Amino acid sequence: MSIDPSREQIITAVRGLDGALVVTPQQGDDFPELVWGDAFFFYAPDGRMPKNVQPYATIVTKNYPDDTASDLDPADRWRVNVHVDRATFWELTGEEPGALARPRDHAAADTVLPHPVYGALGWVCVVNPAEVATDTVVRLLRGAHDAARTRFARRHNH
Numbered sequence: 001m002s003i004d005p006s007r008e009q010i011i012t013a014v015r016g017l018d019g020a021l022v023v024t025p026q027q028g029d030d031f032p033e034l035v036w037g038d039a040f041f042f043y044a045p046d047g048r049m050p051k052n053v054q055p056y057a058t059i060v061t062k063n064y065p066d067d068t069a070s071d072l073d074p075a076d077r078w079r080v081n082v083h084v085d086r087a088t089f090w091e092l093t094g095e096e097p098g099a100l101a102r103p104r105d106h107a108a109a110d111t112v113l114p115h116p117v118y119g120a121l122g123w124v125c126v127v128n129p130a131e132v133a134t135d136t137v138v139r140l141l142r143g144a145h146d147a148a149r150t151r152f153a154r155r156h157n158h
Contacts, residue, residue, distance in 0.1 A: 007059055017145045019045035037061045043148035056144040057082040069106035069116035070127050081125045082140040089122055097122040
Protein backbone atom coordinates (compact mmCIF):
# COMPACT_ATOMS: atom_id res chain seq x y z
CA MET A 1 0.00 0.00 0.00
CA SER A 2 1.41 3.35 -1.05
CA ILE A 3 1.57 6.17 1.50
CA ASP A 4 0.14 9.47 0.32
CA PRO A 5 3.18 11.77 0.44
CA SER A 6 3.26 15.24 1.84
CA ARG A 7 5.82 17.99 1.84
CA GLU A 8 6.57 17.23 5.47
CA GLN A 9 7.16 13.54 4.77
CA ILE A 10 9.60 14.37 1.98
CA ILE A 11 11.39 16.94 4.13
CA THR A 12 11.64 14.36 6.94
CA ALA A 13 13.04 11.76 4.54
CA VAL A 14 15.74 14.16 3.32
CA ARG A 15 16.59 15.26 6.87
CA GLY A 16 17.27 11.60 7.60
CA LEU A 17 20.09 11.48 5.03
CA ASP A 18 23.62 11.77 6.45
CA GLY A 19 24.87 15.35 6.15
CA ALA A 20 21.60 16.74 4.79
CA LEU A 21 20.58 20.31 5.53
CA VAL A 22 17.00 21.34 4.82
CA VAL A 23 16.44 25.10 4.81
CA THR A 24 12.77 26.10 5.17
CA PRO A 25 12.56 29.92 5.16
CA GLN A 26 9.71 31.43 7.18
CA GLN A 27 8.47 34.93 7.91
CA GLY A 28 11.03 36.74 10.03
CA ASP A 29 14.01 34.79 8.63
CA ASP A 30 16.76 36.45 6.62
CA PHE A 31 15.25 35.33 3.32
CA PRO A 32 13.06 37.16 0.78
CA GLU A 33 9.32 36.75 1.28
CA LEU A 34 9.06 34.98 -2.08
CA VAL A 35 10.75 31.85 -0.67
CA TRP A 36 8.85 31.62 2.62
CA GLY A 37 7.24 28.20 2.90
CA ASP A 38 9.55 26.56 0.35
CA ALA A 39 12.34 24.08 1.15
CA PHE A 40 15.92 23.91 -0.10
CA PHE A 41 18.04 20.75 0.22
CA PHE A 42 21.83 20.86 0.60
CA TYR A 43 24.61 18.52 1.55
CA ALA A 44 26.16 20.34 4.53
CA PRO A 45 27.70 18.00 7.11
CA ASP A 46 28.56 20.99 9.33
CA GLY A 47 24.89 21.98 9.46
CA ARG A 48 25.51 25.44 7.98
CA MET A 49 24.03 26.67 4.72
CA PRO A 50 26.79 26.46 2.10
CA LYS A 51 27.94 29.61 0.35
CA ASN A 52 28.19 29.59 -3.44
CA VAL A 53 26.47 26.21 -3.74
CA GLN A 54 23.04 25.65 -5.25
CA PRO A 55 20.63 23.25 -3.54
CA TYR A 56 20.42 19.81 -5.10
CA ALA A 57 16.65 19.80 -4.73
CA THR A 58 13.82 22.11 -3.68
CA ILE A 59 10.15 22.14 -2.86
CA VAL A 60 8.24 25.17 -4.07
CA THR A 61 4.75 26.06 -2.94
CA LYS A 62 3.84 28.88 -5.29
CA ASN A 63 4.46 30.28 -8.74
CA TYR A 64 7.62 32.33 -9.15
CA PRO A 65 7.67 35.32 -11.54
CA ASP A 66 9.53 33.35 -14.26
CA ASP A 67 8.02 29.96 -13.38
CA THR A 68 4.22 29.67 -13.69
CA ALA A 69 3.73 26.61 -15.94
CA SER A 70 3.04 24.25 -13.02
CA ASP A 71 0.15 26.37 -11.66
CA LEU A 72 1.37 26.28 -8.07
CA ASP A 73 -0.63 29.19 -6.67
CA PRO A 74 -3.64 27.15 -5.47
CA ALA A 75 -3.06 26.22 -1.81
CA ASP A 76 -3.08 22.46 -2.39
CA ARG A 77 -0.37 22.49 -5.10
CA TRP A 78 3.39 22.21 -4.68
CA ARG A 79 6.32 20.84 -6.64
CA VAL A 80 9.49 18.89 -5.89
CA ASN A 81 12.46 19.84 -8.09
CA VAL A 82 15.55 17.63 -8.27
CA HIS A 83 18.83 17.94 -10.14
CA VAL A 84 19.74 14.63 -11.81
CA ASP A 85 22.56 13.33 -13.98
CA ARG A 86 22.19 12.97 -17.76
CA ALA A 87 21.51 9.24 -17.69
CA THR A 88 18.74 9.63 -15.12
CA PHE A 89 17.26 12.58 -17.00
CA TRP A 90 17.17 10.46 -20.18
CA GLU A 91 15.67 7.48 -18.30
CA LEU A 92 12.88 9.68 -16.92
CA THR A 93 12.11 11.91 -19.91
CA GLY A 94 13.46 10.20 -23.02
CA GLU A 95 15.33 13.39 -23.92
CA GLU A 96 18.68 15.04 -23.33
CA PRO A 97 18.55 17.99 -20.91
CA GLY A 98 19.90 20.46 -23.47
CA ALA A 99 17.64 19.26 -26.29
CA LEU A 100 14.10 19.33 -24.94
CA ALA A 101 11.65 19.40 -27.82
CA ARG A 102 8.40 17.72 -26.76
CA PRO A 103 5.63 19.91 -25.37
CA ARG A 104 4.49 18.91 -21.88
CA ASP A 105 1.74 19.76 -19.45
CA HIS A 106 3.84 21.03 -16.55
CA ALA A 107 0.71 21.37 -14.41
CA ALA A 108 0.12 17.60 -14.49
CA ALA A 109 0.27 16.09 -11.01
CA ASP A 110 2.19 12.97 -9.90
CA THR A 111 4.22 12.88 -13.12
CA VAL A 112 7.99 13.21 -13.50
CA LEU A 113 8.72 15.94 -16.05
CA PRO A 114 11.63 18.12 -17.09
CA HIS A 115 11.55 21.26 -14.95
CA PRO A 116 9.65 23.96 -16.90
CA VAL A 117 12.50 26.50 -16.50
CA TYR A 118 15.61 24.47 -15.57
CA GLY A 119 15.02 21.25 -17.51
CA ALA A 120 17.81 22.14 -19.93
CA LEU A 121 20.17 22.19 -16.92
CA GLY A 122 19.24 18.66 -15.82
CA TRP A 123 16.40 19.39 -13.38
CA VAL A 124 13.25 17.29 -13.20
CA CYS A 125 10.11 17.99 -11.20
CA VAL A 126 6.91 16.46 -9.89
CA VAL A 127 3.81 18.42 -8.95
CA ASN A 128 2.05 16.87 -5.92
CA PRO A 129 3.83 13.50 -5.96
CA ALA A 130 1.44 10.71 -4.96
CA GLU A 131 0.95 7.03 -5.87
CA VAL A 132 2.79 7.04 -9.19
CA ALA A 133 5.83 9.22 -8.52
CA THR A 134 6.55 9.06 -4.77
CA ASP A 135 9.05 6.19 -4.89
CA THR A 136 10.78 7.81 -7.85
CA VAL A 137 11.00 11.16 -6.04
CA VAL A 138 12.56 9.54 -2.97
CA ARG A 139 15.05 7.65 -5.18
CA LEU A 140 15.93 10.87 -7.04
CA LEU A 141 16.41 12.80 -3.80
CA ARG A 142 18.77 10.12 -2.45
CA GLY A 143 20.73 10.14 -5.71
CA ALA A 144 20.95 13.95 -5.77
CA HIS A 145 22.08 13.93 -2.14
CA ASP A 146 24.80 11.36 -2.92
CA ALA A 147 25.98 13.42 -5.90
CA ALA A 148 26.11 16.55 -3.73
CA ARG A 149 28.15 14.65 -1.12
CA THR A 150 30.60 13.56 -3.85
CA ARG A 151 30.97 17.17 -5.09
CA PHE A 152 31.51 18.33 -1.50
CA ALA A 153 34.25 15.73 -0.98
CA ARG A 154 35.99 16.80 -4.22
CA ARG A 155 35.89 20.48 -3.18
CA HIS A 156 37.20 19.69 0.27
CA ASN A 157 39.74 17.04 -0.83
CA HIS A 158 38.35 14.36 1.45
